Amino acid sequence: MMPSARFADLEGASVLITGGGSGIGAALTEGFARQGAKVAFIDIAKRPSTALADRIENQLGRRPLYLKADLRDIEALRAAVAKAVEAHGDVTVLVNNAALDDRHAVEDVTVEFWDNNHAVNLRPHFFAAQAVAPGMKRAGGGSIINFTSTSFLMNFPDMPAYTAAKAGVVGLTKGLAGKLGADSIRVNAVAPGWVITERQRELWVTEEGLAAHVAKQCIKDVMQADDIVGTVLFLASDGSRMLTAQTLIVDGGYL
Template sequence: MLSAIYPSLAGRRVVVTGGGSGIGAAMVESFVRQNAKVHFLDIAEADARSLESRLSDVAHPPVFHRCDLTDIGEIHATFAAIEASGGPVNILVNNAANDDRHEVDRVTPHYWDARIAVNLRHQFFCAQAVAGGMRAMGQGVILNLGSISWHLALPELSLYMTAKAGIEGLTRGLARDLGKFNIRVNCIVPGAVRTPRQMQLWQTPESEAKVVAAQCLQQRIDPAHVAEMALFLASDDAARCSGREYFVDAGWYGA
């Protein structure tokens, strides 16, 4: 697909969490193609190294950092290293998540804490890690990734949906608290995106057909479509956009 060019993104320092595969990898590639300087975090080292290799011939090749985002100490150390390598982060994309299915009766306190850690908590602490540098620059963009799931009340995702609903509240809170420093915070809400993980674990031809039939636009959503929204919201073209949710779901109104 042809992409718009955003001159304001050239040279910007971008961090994408969960950038090794799926939507995150599309984000990494899209920002790289805008001549941004991209760092991406993941624990899936094989996928991440493969992406690094595939994009090694661009003006600013992306840099992979192995980081367990459920470990707050690793978050602090990784962002400190990124900032030390070239200056404050201009754009943070909080993409990392895990949508494992679960039954209500089988959820333990440990599993609850683990799901919140992998899907919600790190978004706040990554934002905290970049906020100081953004305040010093007098500008910045934070993009949080939500999910259509809780808007539709999808089954076997209670904890995931709790976290994703919380991200929309977090987005509004951060937008209010950081707006005085010209830091914009928005939430992108993807619909049913055709990622390798979704296709391998959850989707069948029958379930795909059901999703498409429930969408206003009866076409599948690919990671690149979500990345295109991120490019716009991160660019100066979206200079007056903050504290809101932006859906990339093809108008999906039913499960």
């Protein structure tokens, strides 16, 4: 269920979301559109992204701008940012959401696999921030929200390249916050727990495993993508004006 809170300053804001076509990203795209923001989102998968834009337009009467790009291609990422700026004005909210959480064994990781993993899970966070920062400075400030994960805090054994990247996102967040704060640009991270998206159900969810996980949460509900939206809206809004360099864990109290 989408959050009921309204953030007046997000109406008309230029928002850019990476990986915004499915999963948590799709919920974020819809959530910002419901706030009246001008939303652009980058995703590599055209069919679900177009379907999402169609659905939001039909429901809300405003269409998010879908930008097809492979975030591993930094020039394509920069071009997508430029198109978002051309359509909606300088980006004042950037959500670095895109990720790839494929499982992998230590002994199977090659240099190519490692580099490709970080080219999705860490590197674009920096270069997207680099691309939007000048516009945020012109606008008098902005908010960058980087997605990390609780997995690197849990000694999760089955994806070391991913957890290394997600730990790196926290360091990047703090470094960017220190650098950009003088220009009223806030940089924070969100660490979701186990959010049960369609991808999770298809690849990894079992009835027993999910029940055991939820049993360890303080809040005994299965986490859905919509449950992350409110936290991100808050971080994007002036309600968090003096909040920066932080990582907010949204996991139902698992940790």
